[in-house]
Amino acid sequence: KQEVTQIPAALSVPEGENLVLNCSFTDSAIYNLQWFRQDPGKGLTSLLLIQSSQREQTSGRLNASLDKSSGRSTLYIAASQPGDSATYLCAVRSGANNLFFGTGTRLTVIP
Amino acid sequence: SQTIHQWPATLVQPVGSPLSLECTVEGTSNPNLYWYRQAAGRGLQLLFYSVGIGQISSEVPQNLSASRPQDRQFILSSKKLLLSDSGFYLCAWSGLESIGRSQYFGPGTRLTVT
Numbered sequence: 001k002q003e004v005t006q007i008p009a010a011l012s013v014p015e016g017e018n019l020v021l022n023c024s025f026t027d028s029a030i031y032n033l034q035w036f037r038q039d040p041g042k043g044l045t046s047l048l049l050i051q052s053s054q055r056e057q058t059s060g061r062l063n064a065s066l067d068k069s070s071g072r073s074t075l076y077i078a079a080s081q082p083g084d085s086a087t088y089l090c091a092v093r094s095g096a097n098n099l100f101f102g103t104g105t106r107l108t109v110i111p
Numbered sequence: 112s113q114t115i116h117q118w119p120a121t122l123v124q125p126v127g128s129p130l131s132l133e134c135t136v137e138g139t140s141n142p143n144l145y146w147y148r149q150a151a152g153r154g155l156q157l158l159f160y161s162v163g164i165g166q167i168s169s170e171v172p173q174n175l176s177a178s179r180p181q182d183r184q185f186i187l188s189s190k191k192l193l194l195s196d197s198g199f200y201l202c203a204w205s206g207l208e209s210i211g212r213s214q215y216f217g218p219g220t221r222l223t224v225t
Contacts, residue, residue: 103153
């Protein structure tokens with residue numbers, strides 16, 4: 001069964017810093033990997049989706065990479081802002097109808 | 112554009128009481144629909160998914176059930192709640208041929224069983 005791990009569980013950085021969030025998964029036979037953002041008590045907002053054939057995706061200050069063979073993905077956030085504070089979730093699609101989620105990294109950007 | 116609604120937003124129910132959570136999607140047809148639960152300190156866990164009216168697949172054994180009476184309506188139910196049913200319940204949808212596509216999530220329902 002697919003297992004997804006996110007490290008670190010929590011991260012605090014000063015505003016303006018660049019940062020990297022890590023995600024690893026145990027089964028490299030995936031269709032795609034998705035990064036989500038979750039604000040406290042709210043639903044999930046999709047940030048980036050990387051297909052298994054792709055190496056990276058970019059959206060604004062966000063860049064996600066995927067190394068399927070080693071079972072790793074990173075989410076790079078450039079020039080962090082207080083509004084980036086949230087929990088970031090990584091999810092991999094291993095089957096047609098199932099996403100396997102990590103437990104998330106709680107990010108705090110300090111003004 | 113597509114939108115997904117869930118209600119209620121929060122719910123406090125005693126142990127042994129019934130449950131009904133509703134999810135509806137607008138702006139799309141024949142979506143795949145999903146129910147997830149997020150328990151404290153744990154990742155999201157897929158509970159049910161549906162690829163069409165009346166078609167429900169269960170991912171984990173539990174005292175919950177799901178139904179899809181209409182194309183864009185997905186309902187999560189229980190006859191008797193347990194304390195362990197407390198959590199944050201999220202509904203999601205994706206388009207047909209969902210393997211390459213994103214799942215889009217609703218705002219969630221916070222359930223506390225007392």
